[in-house]
Amino acid sequence: MTLGSGLSPYSGAWGYAQAAHLLRRSTFGATNAQIKQAVADGMAATISKLFSDQPMPDPPVNYYFRNDPNVPIGSTWVDQPYSAQTNFANYRRRSLFAWTFGLLLNEGISIREKMTLFWHNHFVTENINDPKFKYVYISLLRENALSNFKRLVKKITIDPSMLLYLNGNQNSRRAPNENYARELFELFTIGKGELAGPGDYTTFTEDDVVEAARVLTGWVVQGYLGAGGLEPTPLFVQNRHDITQKKLSHRFNNAIINDNGQYEYGDLVDIIFQQEEVSRFICRKFYRWFVYYDINEEVEMNVIEPMAQMLRDNDFEVKPVLEALLQSEHFYDPACMGAMIKNPLDFMVGLLRQSEVKFSEDVTPKYLEWLAFFGYTDDLQMVYFIPPNVAGWKAYYQEPSYYQFWINSTTLSKRLVFTDALTQAAIVIGQNVLKIDVLDFISKLDDALDVNNMIDEITNIFLPMGVTEAQRDALKELLIPGLPDYEWTIEYSNYLGDPSDEELKQSVERKLQSFMKTLFSMAEIHLS
């Protein structure tokens, strides 16, 4: 198979399949109504909606904890002090986790949450126990999700969580710690090339790691778990900084970095960004996040190179490049569609959004519900704020399996437990019962009286490439076993004629639940 298509603008048909593809990849799942709206709006208008500026979300709130005198239930804790007597970190951490799941669940047509998670996977921090630190970190990524890559690298370099996570706070002129310096090159900016000689990775060298570590000396962190009554802040301590001259290798044209105190890390980032490879490295990651993992020579030439060029031309502004990718011929090439295995968040949040499951309105039950689902992401092996290591989730970097890492016997059965509960058993959290309201769901379809049409409409919402005729027939058997098609029309019309008839209602509902359960257990449901 060849993929000749490139980054030039897509000019082909714009229908349900294209709109659904765009929204599946750029959001955490779109409803039938949202997809239809995108079809009506057209590609350009949908793109501009996806990329439009959004206000920052309201911060997470205390939803149950009664012993924090400064934070009543319903108020935020993100700017409130810790206490020496009582542990506030636990309730705040739960609140942050729940709130994050809520953001994914409730975002409208916007690419921002997908990009926030992208940056979290790119600039990993984990294992930071202070929820205020985590909030500062994720807010930085969210605020800059569509802004400037170079600027973001500078900001993340002195982010309090990052300084803790990669030992930047322990990096001083007397005791240089190379941890951040190495990842700055290898994972965050330029990537590691082939081994070209001793300690020389083509894109950077071991000596560059040593020199960069010296550039980055001097930064410490304040306010961890409220230490000193301070908020999470980075602090530059002059006498921890190495003021002697640093010299990078020939991979950076032997660049010299003179002492520039607290601004010196910015000089280092500027020098790294002079290398074209930085733009290619990040564009390959964009590609693997939005399109497909396999980057062959053709894709490298027709897609990655022009994206990288565009990124450089725009001085590392991210938005134009992503807009171009998501409007490109290549993105809508049928050969690129449907081949992404959903990550656990995409899988769970996507199905919840697409099937329009109703959550509670009040703060306490709402957060409890979000937190319950957040907890289940651990079973599916992708927990927000806890990537497995500094390189992020394997699905986005590890050859040759990539996305296939999400799937194994454990995760498959756990995904099934989730979909079975959603479609049949129902998920009980506190007072609320969460399940798909199947009758409400089909009432919004164009024509649910025609069984074949109904199946096509539903499968086109949930499956990237729909179903084959044989699959449709098999699914139909669940609704009208061994019966002619018109029997569905009769049964469903009878129910519509008298919705108060509990027996009629239940028999239609049960059929539909069994249909949804089977649909959600198909191999295709894991694809986006």
Next chain:
Amino acid sequence: MKRRNFLQTTSAVGLPLLLNGMSLSAIARPSFFNNGNGSSDRVLVLIQLNGGNDGLNTLVPLDQYDQLANVRSNILLPQNSLLPLVDNLALHPNMSGIKSVFDNAQATFVQSVGYPNQNRSHFRSTDIWTTGSAADEIITSGWVGRYLDDQFPGFPEAYPNEDCPDPFAISLDNIVSETCQGIGGNFSMAFTDPFSLTSISEGTDTPLPDNHYGTQLAFLRQSIVQSNAYSGVITDAANAGSNQVNYPADNNLANRLKTVVQLISGGLQTSIYVVNIGGFDTHADQVAAGDPTQGIHANLLAELSEAVKLFMDDLKLQGLDERVIAMTFSEFGRRIRSNDSLGTDHGTAAPMMLFGSCVNPGILGDNPEISRDVTVQEGIPMQFDFRSIYGSILMDWFEVPESKVKTLLYNEFQYIPVLRLCQATTSTKDLDSFGESIVSYNFPNPFRDWTTIAFESKGEWVRLSIFDDLGHEIKVLSNRQFPAGEHQIRFDSHGLPPGHYYYRIQTANRQKTKLMVKI
């Protein structure tokens, strides 16, 4: 960079197609497990120490203690806390469990295992260790995966089947093991709880398009079918199996190994298990301030040591100990010099540990030589190539011929007797049987531009190469057959900066790594 294409060495593998029935040819093929080659029920357990283990604080060379005190004083373990193993070598104080395994003649320590041109990236070096590649080649299959591919060509199509009902490999983890990545699929099945495997609806069989979508859908369908097929046998084995010792609930590694014993004892015919213990990336706070016997590294070694001891005891009590060997590995060792954060940065070689009643018990290799003026970047130079350890296990444990081992791993493979025929042995101590020491020296030393390396050949192939203090093999001085007798080879170091260098001599069954100093 070289790319080795293992596709050429196996039958053509295209898209893994849908697994509905089993093709007759697959069932008719002789099965590894029933072919009477004597290795049918042998098990290898890989214990991956993620993050890069500090070998110098695990297996401490006592004859270098003064030099260590000079370069890593802030993390140095007090001499009186160490657990002596043999002359001049001792274990971390938290490794009493492993010490008793060693004293029972069930442990081998291989000193300074690494590879030429050490890569200090976690990810790249882990790839190198899991794939069994050289530092400068990209291989996407794992070393165990390639071995299994050779035994079961065409996998995953047509597996499981009547002859091979059990998974070939199990990763007691959330994800499959890269070590077990084959060409057509991954041989390992990943789970942590053998009782929580659910049967999944296999859906409708439809033709698949020849594109990315078809590829991924085929993978998903196959995963579902295979998972269903394997989950029954695993749960059955877990139900049938048992444990004879108590594993403490708070030792995660021990509980993974407990599951391994349970499955083996329940009759599962899986030959490879992979378990992980993470946290060895001890850049900071490797030891506790004020007490180097405590801290992150001490806790990790305590967990490892306790887990290994219980595992060996359990196997022994159930009469399974002669069927199972376990081996640790880690992506690199750490720097010789500690940093000022009470930690150590990424280094070079480190010891590997093998456990089991069939290991050749004792110590392989020399204590590393530590100089008083170790540079900041210096790691422990390699003595053994890790691929030689892998290959020797394939030969002795899985009875793979040496020629095939060379194809699967590397051509300069050196056989190392880490295992022995599993007959009753009571004595432990150095492995005298393994070659003899190579007589060698260099002069002058220290040197300016030239030094001469002299060695004694027994009439054999000799590879003589020079390594720098970062573990890079910077020059191969000779790699050929030498007649018996003393030989001298000159090393021209013009253009190289002053510092520490090592010469390494390797023959078919001996090797030596020695420090020399350019001034």
